[in-house]
Amino acid sequence: MKTLLIALISFSFIGSSCAQKNKKQKKNQSFAVVKTDAEWKKQLTAEQFQVARKAGTEAPYTGKFWDNYEKGMYTCSSCAQELFSSETKFESGTGWPSFWKPLKKQNVIEKNDGTLGMARTEVICSRCGAHLGHVFDDGPKPTGLRYCMNSASLDFVKAK
Numbered sequence: 423m424k425t426l427l428i429a430l431i432s433f434s435f436i437g438s439s440c441a442q443k444n445k446k447q448k449k450n451q452s453f454a455v456v457k458t459d460a461e462w463k464k465q466l467t468a469e470q471f472q473v474a475r476k477a478g479t480e481a482p483y484t485g486k487f488w489d490n491y492e493k494g495m496y497t498c499s500s501c502a503q504e505l506f507s508s509e510t511k512f513e514s515g516t517g518w519p520s521f522w523k524p525l526k527k528q529n530v531i532e533k534n535d536g537t538l539g540m541a542r543t544e545v546i547c548s549r550c551g552a553h554l555g556h557v558f559d560d561g562p563k564p565t566g567l568r569y570c571m572n573s574a575s576l577d578f579v580k581a582k
């Protein structure tokens with residue numbers, strides 16, 4: 423319980439110190455891939471649209487990838503940008519596909535997210551702005567990070 427409290431306090435501290443930077447970033451934010459909701463709805467399934475474009479969260483243990491152990495690349499289900507390698511995937515026990523590192527730092531954007539009364543860090547695709555999930559600091563070594571992603575925001579390209 424004590425550790426949880428400390429984690430929460432440090433989380434909100436990190437959250438507030440990043441808030442200003444993110445505000446600035448948001449103002450100038452433009453993505454390489456920009457589509458209207460109508461266009462996204464045509465391209466995505468109803469669940470993919472709700473999660474990736476409307477920052478929804480799929481129910482745990484329901485997605486396609488939480489128990490996918492094949493080797494390959496996880497890409498953005500909206501724009502196909504490569505996001506996570508299976509090499510960095512780990513079993514988090516949460517029911518969502520979890521990674522300890524994105525493929526490239528510049529392929530994701532991390533934003534302060536104060537919704538649901540929690541200070542969390544949202545992770546979005548840097549190419550199209552798709553909501554991917556959140557990143558927490560209770561992951562395994564070497565980064566100590568846990569990128570908790572939604573299967574609906576991802577596609578999987580099996581290694582040949």
Ligand SMILES: [Zn+2]
Binds near residue numbers: 501549
């Ligand atoms: Zn994308």
